[in-house]
Amino acid sequence: MPNQISPIDRPTILVIGASGLLGRAVAASLFREPxxxxxxxxxxxxxxxxxxxxxxxxxxxxxxxxxxxxxxRLFETCRPAAVVICAAERRPDVCERDPAAARAINVAAPARIGALAARFGAWTLGISTDYVFDGNAAPYGEDATPxxxxxxxxxxxxxxxxxLAASPLSCVLRLPLLFGPIAxxxxxxxxxxxxxVVASARPGADAVGMDAWAIRYPTWTPDVAQVIRDLxxxxxxxxxxxxxxxxxxxxxxxxxxxxxxIAAALGIDASLAPITQPTDATPRPYDCHLDAARVRALGIDxxxxFDTALRTVLRDAPQAR
Structure with a gap:
């Protein structure tokens, strides 16, 4: 159906950090919304x-x-009705090596964006993580103690x-491990x-150790993008x-x-060895399952x-072409 709303009347949604794994999916979903x-x-x-x-x-x-x-200047120019902040440093090991740089983008930037959004009356959605929890008392509701x-x-x-302090019109969406179409x-x-995994399947290759301790809930970025669009x-x-x-x-x-x-999706006989104790240099939680019942109660689901999404990623990955 053709879009019947004049471009002048359509609210502008600003997605900050749209070239990343989640940002691309969010931008694509919002762009499709007429x-x-x-x-x-x-x-x-x-x-x-x-x-x-x-x-x-x-x-x-x-x-x-x-x-x-x-x-x-960007806010002055586009005067957004809503802002989605996808820019972040989301690599735990990188954050450990440079805490100041991590705080600049993960703390100071959301504070500035929230303050600007509040000045322009824009709703702001910030992205956070299940890693705010220690992983010892899953599932975690929104009111659980980080x-x-x-x-x-x-x-x-x-x-x-x-x-949340910078703007009364703000929301934080905590997310787990993400995967999606990749660069x-x-x-x-x-x-x-x-x-x-591919290397482990080569003739004569040694078994590759893989963490079999920490529990994760890999979540497909196009699904998250639709949740963000609906919110x-x-x-x-x-x-x-x-x-x-x-x-x-x-x-x-x-x-x-x-x-x-991954091995099953690729149809290869990988040689994998489970590692049943945590070995990461950066401490990571055991199970941070996020209880999403509150969002699902809004009719958003x-x-x-996982296997369907994984096959899509493997088929479309640049390295697979």
Missing amino acids: SLTLLATIRHPQGAGAKLLALPPENIAELDVLDEPALE NPLNIYGRTKLEGEAAL DWSESAVTSLVPA TLRHLAGKSVTGIRHWSSEEPMTKYDIAQR YATP
């Missing part, structure tokens, strides 16, 4: 992630989220508080296992969407389980089966 106008920001136009962002040039703006004057084990979890928890294998902790539309319809919300798939698995499913 009642909205999308503006998606990218930091490196020539980056692999940006090149996968299939949007017209007029829907893309170059932005370093840490550049405060540029951020303010206890992050690493700097990544701590900076994301601080970022939640900073955003390269390393972009997700799911697909980052592919090279090792955005709910706000624009005058229904309150503030505070903390949780979203997660309901398929528990360890990295060892994921590796076995998307659940692409």
Whole structure:
């Protein structure tokens, strides 16, 4: 059906950090929504992630989220009705090595964006993580007490508080391990296992150890993007969407389980060895399952089966072409 809403009348949704794993999916979902106008920001136009962002040039703006004057100019120019913050440092090991840089993007940036959004009357959705919990008392509702084990979890928890304090029209969506269409294998902790799984199937290869201790709930980014779209539309319809919300798939698995499913999807006989004790240099929680009942009670529910989504990723990955 043709779009009957004038572009002048369509609210602008600003997606900050649209070239990343989640940002691309969110931007694509909002761009398809005929009642909205999308503006998606990218930091490196020539980056692999940006090149996968299939949007017209007029829907893309170059932005370093840490550049405060540029951020303010962008808000002045586009005057968004809603903002989705996908820019983040989400690699725990990187956060441990450079806590100051992690805090700059995970804490200070959401605070600035929230303050600008409040000035312009825009609703803001910030993305957080299940790593705000210690993993000892799953499932976790929104009112559960956080206890992050690493700097990544701590900076994301601080970022939640900073955003919610900066704007009364803000919402935090906590998410688990994400996977989706990728720019390269390393972009997700799911697909980052592919090279090792493939290597283990070569003749004479040694078995590859895989974590069989920590439980994860890998969640498909296009599903998350539809959740974010629905929450955005709910706000624009005058229904309150503030505070903390949780979203997660309901398929528990360890990295060892994921590796076995990758091997099955590729049709290879991988040599994998389960590691039943935590070995990561950066502390990670055991089971941070997020209880998403509160969002599902709104009639929002998307659940692409893991194996179905995995086959899509493996088929479409740039390295597979």
